[in-house]
Amino acid sequence: xxxxxxxxxxxxxxxxxxxxxxxxxxxxxxxxxxxxxxxxxxxxxxxxxxxxxxxxxxxxxxxxxxxxxxxxxxxxxxxxxxxxxxxxxxxxxxxxxxxxxxxxxxxxxxxxxxxxxxxxxxxxxxxxxxxxxxxxxxxxxxxxxxxxxxxxxxxxxxxxxxxxxxxxxxxxxxxxxxxxxxxxxxxxxxxxxxxxxxxxxxxxxxxxxxxxxxxxxxxxxxxxxxxxxxxxxxxxxxxxxxxxxxxxxxxxxxxxxxxxxxxxxxxxxxxxxxxxxxxxxxxxxxxxxxxxxxxxxxxxxxxxxxxxxxxxxxxxxxxxxxxxxxxxxxxxxxxxxxxxxxxxxxxxxxxxxxxxxxxxxxxxxxxxxxxxxxxxxxxxxxxxxxxxxxxxxxxxxxxxxxxxxxxxxxxxxxxxxxxxxxxxxxxxxxxxx
Numbered sequence: 001x002x003x004x005x006x007x008x009x010x011x012x013x014x015x016x017x018x019x020x021x022x023x024x025x026x027x028x029x030x031x032x033x034x035x036x037x038x039x040x041x042x043x044x045x046x047x048x049x050x051x052x053x054x055x056x057x058x059x060x061x062x063x064x065x066x067x068x069x070x071x072x073x074x075x076x077x078x079x080x081x082x083x084x085x086x087x088x089x090x091x092x093x094x095x096x097x098x099x100x101x102x103x104x105x106x107x108x109x110x111x112x113x114x115x116x117x118x119x120x121x122x123x124x125x126x127x128x129x130x131x132x133x134x135x136x137x138x139x140x141x142x143x144x145x146x147x148x149x150x151x152x153x154x155x156x157x158x159x160x161x162x163x164x165x166x167x168x169x170x171x172x173x174x175x176x177x178x179x180x181x182x183x184x185x186x187x188x189x190x191x192x193x194x195x196x197x198x199x200x201x202x203x204x205x206x207x208x209x210x211x212x213x214x215x216x217x218x219x220x221x222x223x224x225x226x227x228x229x230x231x232x233x234x235x236x237x238x239x240x241x242x243x244x245x246x247x248x249x250x251x252x253x254x255x256x257x258x259x260x261x262x263x264x265x266x267x268x269x270x271x272x273x274x275x276x277x278x279x280x281x282x283x284x285x286x287x288x289x290x291x292x293x294x295x296x297x298x299x300x301x302x303x304x305x306x307x308x309x310x311x312x313x314x315x316x317x318x319x320x321x322x323x324x325x326x327x328x329x330x331x332x333x334x335x336x337x338x339x340x341x342x343x344x345x346x347x348x349x350x351x352x353x354x355x356x357x358x359x360x361x362x363x364x365x366x367x368x369x370x371x372x373x374x375x376x377x378x379x380x381x382x383x384x385x386x387x388x389x390x391x392x393x394x395x396x397x398x399x400x401x402x403x404x405x406x407x408x409x410x411x412x413x414x415x416x417x418x419x420x421x422x423x424x425x426x427x428x429x430x431x432x433x
Contacts, residue, residue, distance in 0.1 A: 027196030028075065028084060032187040033101040036132040036199070037111035037180075039094045040207040041124030050123045051092055055085060058118050081113045090275070091127055091211060095203070105133035105151055105184055127210045130181045130203065134195070137188045142168060144298060152182060160300040161293040163198055166190045169290070173206070173304070181206070201286045205301065208282045209309055215276030216312045218269055219319040225265065226322050232258055233326065237333050248337065255334045262327045273320040280313045375421060379414040386413070 043051065052070035059066045062078040072087040084095040098110040109131045111119065133151075147170060148157050155172040162169050168186040175181055183202060190198060236254055239247070283305060292300045386409040390402035 027193060027200045028082070028095075028097065029192035030097070030134065030195040030199060031099070031192050032134045032136040032185075032190075032195065034097060034099045034134045035101060035106075035108065035110045036098070036134070037096045037109050037114075038128065038130045038132060038203050039122070039126065040128035040210070041092050041094070041122060042090065042127050043092045043124030045089060047092075047123045048087060051087065054118070054121065054123065058083070058115075061115065061118070081110055091207070092124060093203075093207065094122070101133065101135065105135065106131060106182060109180075126179065128181070128203075128206050129175075129179055130183050130206060132183045132185065132199065132203070134185045134187060134199070137168075137186050142186065144170070144295070147184065148172070151184065157298055158301055158304045159295050159298040160290070161295060162202075162290045163190060163194060164291050165293055166194065167198060168295070169198075169202055169301070171202075198290070201289050202301075205283055205286045205305065208279045208286065209305060212276045212279035212283060212309065213312060215272045215316040218272050219316045222265065222269065222319050222323065226319070226326060229258060229262060229326055229330075233330055233333065240333070240337060252334075252337050255330065255337060259327070259330045259334055262323065262330055266323055266327060269320070269323065273316055276313065276316050280309065283309065375414060375417045378417045379410060382413040382417070383410050 048070050055074065056066045059076060059078065062080070064076060064078060066074075070087075071085075074083075074085040076083045076085075080098070082097040084093075084097070086093040096110040096114055098113050101107075111131070144157055144159060148154055152170075152172045153174070153176070155174050157170055157172055159168065159170040161167070166187075166189045168188070170184040170186070171182060173181060185199060185202070187195060232254070236251055236258070240251060287302045287305060290301060292302060294300055383406050387402050387406040390400055390405040394400045394402060
């Protein structure tokens with residue numbers, strides 16, 4: 001029986017890219033002994049084309065051709081060394097790997113296999129630079145004091161069994177005169193993929209730790225500004241209680257300037273503080289993935305990082321919260337003062353309306369007075385016309401007394417004029433509705 005297949009559905013344009021994202025940046029399969037050199041360079045995203053062109057030139061030197069658009073991650077075997085490249089939003093990572101130990105840990109570095117002029121032309125500034133030595137455990141006792149004195153300048157070590165005792169990781173988080181730190185990884189029973197993941201986690205801890213700490217200078221610089229801003233807000237709110245109407249415009253101007261300064265700082269610092277929180281979370285995740293077991297007398301990676309980095313991250317978080325809180329308090333004070341100003345304006349408007357009402361009443365009374373005078377004036381002129389008519393009729397032979405006729409006509413004319421004025425008022429009132 002033939003199976004019935006439905007017509008193929010169209011893929012979402014991003015389906016392939018989103019599906020491949022979970023497979024992005026796979027760890028290298030590594031076997032001890034080996035040496036690696038790691039660089040994390042602070043590099044804005046705008047440098048992507050320059051970085052890719054630089055990688056293409058390196059590949060061409062070793063007979064490898066790179067085609068297509070710039071990629072955000074790449075793994076290449078260039079013969080003398082292996083290269084792993086990863087582009088992140090703010091920084092870029094390069095890892096150079098050479099198999100073998102060539103005489104012992106840190107006697108030679110993987111970076112020495114890369115052309116010096118190519119390394120010098122890399123875009124960006126160094127955030128992390130680390131030389132790594134991975135050794136195979138020879139079932140001998142590890143003497144940490146000897147390791148510290150021989151390869152870590154006698155510094156206090158950070159060391160732990162990682163991967164559920166499958167390896168031992170040792171470092172001191174110091175930068176030496178050559179600009180590089182050191183990481184020693186002793187392999188006991190790691191598979192090649194486990195080795196790649198473990199090394200990647202250890203190097204990412206250092207990368208994300210440094211990127212998280214970029215927010216600390218911002219927080220320290222922000223502290224004095226917040227102290228001044230809080231003092232200014234306190235002074236404004238204290239003055240607000242006893243302020244007169246004449247003081248309100250000046251207080252409103254001060255509050256507006258304070259609010260604008262705070263919003264400007266928040267806009268400038270928001271990304272840095274948010275990024276620091278995200279990097280700190282990544283550091284904690286990577287430490288958890290190490291699955292550390294304490295070595296007697298040594299600090300674990302978790303102890304060292306949390307003791308040094310957690311207070312810095314708390315400072316950054318506190319400064320960000322103070323910044324947001326002060327902005328909210330300023331907005332409330334601004335709203336309160338604006339309410340006072342609105343009430344003051346309403347009182348002024350009410351007084352203006354009352355004054356207009358008084359003027360309207362006076363105008364109405366004056367108009368009524370004028371209307372009364374107008375009735376008298378019209379009556380006077382109409383009576384004069386009646387008098388002229390009466391005199392004309394008398395001259396025509398009629399037996400009339402003009403003065404008596406004028407006297408009789410005056411109240412009649414006054415009544416007619418008053419009624420006419422009243423009718424005009426009613427017509428105006430109806431047209432107003």
